[in-house]
Amino acid sequence: MAWAQVPQVPNELRFADLTIRINEQARREIQSDVDALYRSPTYFQTKAERVNLYLPLVERELRNAGVPSDFKYLVIQESSLIPDAVSTSNAVGFWQFKQGTAEEVSLRVDNQVDDRKNIVNSTQGAARYLKKNNAQFDNWMCALVAYQMGLGGARGYFGTQYNGKKVIEIDRNSHWYFKKFLAHKVAFESPTVRLASNSGYLEEIRVQGPTTLKALASRLGVSETHLKEYNKWTAKGNIPDDRPYSIIYIREDTQQARPAIAQNQPTSQPAVTTVSSVSNTAYPKVTGNQTNATQPNQIKVNNIEGIKAAKTTTQEKFTDQIGIRENKFRRINDLEKDEKIEAGQYYYTKAKKTRAEEEQHVVLPGETLWSISQMYGIKLSALKAKNRIKEDRDLKAGMMLNLREHIKRGEDIPMVPASEFRKVVAYNNQQPSPTNPGTVSSPQNTTVPDSGPTTSNSNAKVTIHTVVQGENLFRISQKYGVSVDDIKKWNRLSNNDIKIGQKLTINKP
Template sequence: MRILGCLFFVAVCFKAAAQSPQVPHKMQFADLTLTIRDDARREIQKDVDALTASPKHFNIKVERAKTYFPLIEKVFREEGLPDDFKFLVLQESALIADAVSVSNAVGFWQFKDFTAMEMGLRVDKEIDERLNIVSSSRAAARYIKKNNTHFNNWIYALQAYQMGAGGVMRSVKDSKSGAQHMEINSHTYWYVKKYLAHKVAFEDAVKGVGQIQVITYENKNQKTLTDLAKEVTVDEASLKSYNKWAKSGLIPDDRKYSVLIPVNGEQPPNVPQEVLASNRVPSTDAKTGDTKPSASAAKKLEKKKVNGILIVHAEEGDNPTKIANRAGVDLSLFLKWNDISISDRTPSGQHYLLGKKRNRAEVAYHRVSAGETLWSISQQYGVQVKRLRKFNKISGDADLKPGMTLWLNANKPKNAEKTVAPTNVLEINKNETFAWTTDAPAEPVVNTQQQAKAAALDTVSTKEVEKPTAVTVPSDSAKVETVSPVVSNTPIPEAADSTKNLQAPVENISKPDSTAAPLIEVVVPEKKTEHVVQPKETLYGIAKQHNVGVMDLVKWNNLNLQEGIKPGQVLKLSDPQPVANDVSTPVTKAISVEHEVKATDTLYSIARKYNVTIQELMEWNNKKNFTLTVGEKLTVKPK
């Protein structure tokens, strides 16, 4: 009985080990999230089971993939094609170099001759680059990307690989251009479901290093494979088996060809060190599953981390493909780590993560600023967007409000309002129209009654007012003016109407009679003179925050509206050289003035200089837009 029990246990274990990978309800493909319905799951699962039914044949394909995939991945990174498309080559040719289909499609990626030549491959009696894994993979990447320009949808680009872009356009009724989510069901084209079966079957199996590795070597001169085998000290037969594209055994010098050289772990080929270095692929961290940057890329990267994750900063002219290449990581993983698509803009200075975002941040909470999004906060702290939504019980960016406390490593506590002191937030009345300019402060109106009352007050010594009494200003008061320090022998005006209801005690002030008004000191925070631009901030938001005009900011900081503002830029919040009000004798007869435009001039600054409106300037000079040319003469008429 014990023997039977042991045999039964071994049989169960063997069956479990041999079980095919299961098709999930949801899976990622390129930058798409696919929801797989049950009817499609059953179809795809049948194909997965068929692919894995024979362990012997399955493992042969796995070993081929481990040999060739590093080369394909490198090409796809350079071309900006999502890494997931590498599984398509298993579907097309099972990675057999000289595979030929019934329709006479040839090679790794099954190109017909005219399509191959259209994509830049050489196909003739001597050379057939369809049999070259590097050249044909580059052609396949460009062909798929070309198809995607019609659809902006990688599923349709995949489908077009088999039936052509025109066929997809005729068969697809509902356009899903730019979609991030798609449903796979029984009506989905068979070729797409067949591909998904290959991805499910091989995705986990092809991880790791293969038994046979190859490196690419670009020829500089014409030579035979026989001569090359001697030069690099490898077996000639083995070299020829990996380079069937050179039909005559001759490598011509009409262009650069990637020659594959098999590598024996104990005896590396006799090639320059830079060739070996250029063939090294990124390794994977066993604990986190993150792809480590290649050695050459790691030297160039900053040693900065966010939440324990290495980061890289975008440079001028960058895109996701360039950043991934510079970091030496897989493009599809890079897009996934940063929750972006291949077509997203990458602003200069923005940092991007080189590993998976964590479930929790290193700090407890973040105070939301105007213009921030869940994505920008997620990038800043290296924490998953879905965790931010869960911690704070919110659904998206619409729930974010300036000044809101966003919890980053735990659920929002019930006493959150008491835990974090609230910050005053400027609320904007949406019914108001935004003033592009701000009115100059009006001259104060002197109240003779208040002057008389103020004159009745005793002189207050400077020492007595060195410690002003703080008064809390009600939130509904429209304006709070700064009270100048009280100087001896200076009349003290009565408090403004908006603060008459404040009953603050004032010490050491003698009152000669009951009619004298109390002295009130209002402590007002010092007005900022500069503002440091934060990510996602706009001129409009900054102007509203500091109660200044947008065009004032433009003038004070000599800004170019076409270039905009950048994070970290320091903006002045006041005119560094205020224009003094000239008091001159009135002119008996007003005449028109001709103003010559200077490099720093704007319509706003000119209008302000001559105390006219921008609209009047445009009417007087028949201008249709705000553009000014240096040296242009503008007529300014008297008012």
């Protein structure tokens, strides 16, 4: 790879909701750490490849827990994303927990399972720990330092001087751990990280035991050794039956390669953060009793009370059915008086918010300001104001809309570079839509009961399966109770790539 220039530490940057101002002496100190991280191109490249693999999952769990995504750089600092890393003080795993602290944040650590080596569970534990720290200080810098010192040590070190403070001055006396963190943030949010050459990405499934990695391997189309490499949390390859467990493996697919970290770029050409985070397939987020989603008081949409329309009808009939005043419903959902209620669409029954959970959205062909506002649960007026845009005719595919902060006055809405936009469109086209009841759920929400590997049967019934949006070979194998290898053999597939509309022969047992 062509080695890029080492990124330079600025005099001011943003971390979480804080403005960090760095004096020159501290800046040189942090720059020295950045230089050290870049000193060996081979070492940095190896670490960057792990970063690109693991951080989409880390970002997701931090976001779901309400912890600023900047903390993703902390896991790099702690373990270099090595799952079985062990420190001199016997801290273990991705987030370097000692056993007592791990159990304190509800991680399982015993002779069968070590959640500290599970990227999903350990990130959830880290998020709980960081939120507890922040509750004491109302300051994410103090919460981060408390991760290293412990809450009592941080209270003694900081006192209350930073409680609620939003502008932090960093100098030679500032805590070394936070300065080291800033070095990792500068180093790994650099565009250089995108030079990592991953040929695939981590896919996650959730499996309810009892079963084994060996039993899962053939069904996933990977080796048992591969599963053991990426699931070191299970000591002997056994998956217990006490709860669903996250299993991760590399899915080879260069077209869906997803950069892990938001990139800093000059002018108005920011790169995409993760394709998953700007992909509208992740939204709206629907929770609650989804089997009764068409009934009132059953679900939340983006953590706001909502409902799914069972059929296309008028606003008057729909609001009568769900027991809400028509004018109020129309105001909540930013609807015009004569607009129809569309079957399968999610609507809100409580007020939408002025800021979305996600920071940005890449506009795709066919989207409108209204559809985007509904997708994220943000008021239409707020979406327009944040982006200084008034009409759908001003909306262009490839625009990067702000969902939380206002764009600066006088600035144009940035456009995603064409190469990145193609990735976003391709990724969205291959993912299931939450608003389409005919598709499967996304990988992170899939629970796969296991009944062991299956084999082909010479007396099997032949079925022709047409690939639909959101499917992959593993999900199809689950549907028919066959293995991925069998499907590949029956259809003479050289790899796991399939396309929407493709016909597959299935010898159903």
